[in-house]
Structures are given as structure tokens and as C-alpha cells.
Amino acid sequence: MLLPPLVVFGRTVSLFPLLFVLSVTAIKDGYEDWRRHRSDRNENNREALVHQSGKFQFKRWKKIWVGEVVKILANETMPCDMVLLGTSDPSGIAYIQTMNLDGESNLKTRYARQETTSLVCEGETISGVIRCEQTNRNIYEFTANMELNGHRFPLIQSNIILRGCQLMNTEWAVGVVVYAGQETKAMLNKDRISI
DSSP states (O other): OOOOOOSSSSSHHHHHHEEEEEHHHHHHHHHHHHHHHHHHHHHHHHHHEETTTTEEEEEEEEGGOTTEEEEEEOOOOSSSSSEEEEEEEEEOOEEOOOOHHSSSSSEEEEEEOHHHHHHHHHHHOOOEEEEEEESOTTTTOOEEEEEEETTEEEEEEGGOOOTTTTTOSSSSEEEEEOOOGGHHHHHHOOOOOOO
């Protein structure tokens, strides 16, 4: 003997809760996407000092390109990944806070190569080439070489300041952009949105 199926509600009535949940989820996701878009737009429209036509001028973060020279002032956030060329400290030391990258609030030390520090402090024009590894997600390693005045110098993690780091206890720092936009280590480590 077969028992007839028990139906509390009709099929159409049971669709309403499902449609309600799907609608609320779609609205919530749309709102979060809108907030993320607004936040990205605000971030990309921030300005930094970029060396152009013999002087530092303000330029939006989204318009900063690899190879440009950027000057960051105390307590400002890095708009890109840059190799440190010189700082307000004659020895080329800069202190950064990496809380936005790794959650650590203690200050870390970064160093400019002595070969570039003296040139930046004297206001000299620097012409050279930096060959660096392909962009990757590892925020704790960096390998590159700088060719300057016919000499080659190695660059390591302590010579680079990553996007999102904040310059602290240093009046200013000057560096050359090696990764910008979506190719920065910080952006590569952002959570991917799956569709």
C-alpha cells in the first residue's frame, strides 16, 4: 500500500520564501559591490607627488606608472610598490608601518642604496635601469638589480616599500615605481571575488 505525499503548502506558495531569500541576497551583494566600487574609486583618485618636468607635481594614484619617481611625505600611504632611492635621513633610512599588509603595527626599517641616497640628497638627476622579478604575491621577498653609472647593485626586500605601507618617523622618501596598480603585491593579495 502506498501513502499519498503529504503537502502542507502548494508548490507556488513554497517558492515565495526561496525567492525572498534570493532577492535579499542579491540586494546585499549589490550593495557590497557598490560600496567596494566607491572605495576603489576614492583610493584610485588619491594623489601623490610624482617627478615630472623637473619638479614634483601631484598625480592621481591610478595615473602612476612603472618607472616614475614618487615622493612620499611623513604619515602618507604608498600608492605603489617602489624601490627606495633616498630619504630625509642622510643615511637613506625610512621607517614604515605595514599594518595594512600584514596586520603588524611595529615599525619596519627600509634602506635606500648608498649609491642613490647621496644623489637624491644633492638633487642630482638619476638615470639607471632596475630589473626585477615578475610580480608575485610574496610580500616578504623581493629580488632585483639596479644598474647605475655602469655598475650593477643587488636590491632586496629591505630596499622596497610596498603599496599600502605608511611612512612614519621620516619626513620624506623618494623612490622609483617597480609595480603599480593591479600588479602591486598588495593588490595581488586582495581576496579574489568568485562569481
